[in-house]
Amino acid sequence: MHVRILSAGAAAVLLAALPTLGGQAVAATPTGATALAPAAARVVTYDASGAAEFRSAVDRGAAIWNESVDGVELRPAASGRRADIRVLADNGWPRALPGPLGSGTVYIGRQAVNQGYDTVRISSHELGHILGLPDRKPGPCSSLMSGSSAGVSCTNPYPNAAEKAEVEENFSASVGASVPAVRSATVGD
Numbered sequence: 001m002h003v004r005i006l007s008a009g010a011a012a013v014l015l016a017a018l019p020t021l022g023g024q025a026v027a028a029t030p031t032g033a034t035a036l037a038p039a040a041a042r043v044v045t046y047d048a049s050g051a052a053e054f055r056s057a058v059d060r061g062a063a064i065w066n067e068s069v070d071g072v073e074l075r076p077a078a079s080g081r082r083a084d085i086r087v088l089a090d091n092g093w094p095r096a097l098p099g100p101l102g103s104g105t106v107y108i109g110r111q112a113v114n115q116g117y118d119t120v121r122i123s124s125h126e127l128g129h130i131l132g133l134p135d136r137k138p139g140p141c142s143s144l145m146s147g148s149s150a151g152v153s154c155t156n157p158y159p160n161a162a163e164k165a166e167v168e169e170n171f172s173a174s175v176g177a178s179v180p181a182v183r184s185a186t187v188g189d
């Protein structure tokens with residue numbers, strides 16, 4: 001009924017407009033969906049609730065790794081969730097029991113703390129083992145993985161450039177694959 005009252009000219013305009021409307025519909029389709037997003041960091045959770053007086057040192061050690069590398073991010077595990085890394089305090093020497101890359105158990109041992117070793121460097125060092133780094137002893141204070149060999153006066157908790165690159169490589173190689181444990185034995189200190 002409305003068609004009947006359209007003039008021939010109005011109908012022509014309407015028909016001419018249709019392709020334009022179709023074009024607009026196509027243009028409205030999102031075109032940015034194919035843009036490549038940067039590779040996301042692998043999130044590894046830790047539980048420092050058993051780290052007693054070293055809890056804040058462990059949090060600082062985790063934050064240092066987060067500042068230092070892009071391929072992995074250490075986050076406190078949500079309450080009630082099983083963490084990839086358990087951090088405990090005990091009276092022995094600090095040590096790590098690495099599982100598959102990014103998992104395992106860390107002991108912040110009071111024996112070294114009582115001798116004067118820095119708790120944040122210990123935490124960062126042991127987390128380094130969980131991220132796949134071996135000890136590099138003896139070594140200078142600029143190396144995190146030189147551990148206790150750098151002496152009690154060394155308080156540097158930061159990985160050096162080579163240590164950062166090795167962790168990036170470990171996690172870049174693990175993308176989309178299940179990587180076996182770097183080592184299953186206890187890593188002392």
Ligand SMILES: [Zn+2]
Nearest residue numbers: 135147188189
């Ligand atoms: Zn070590």
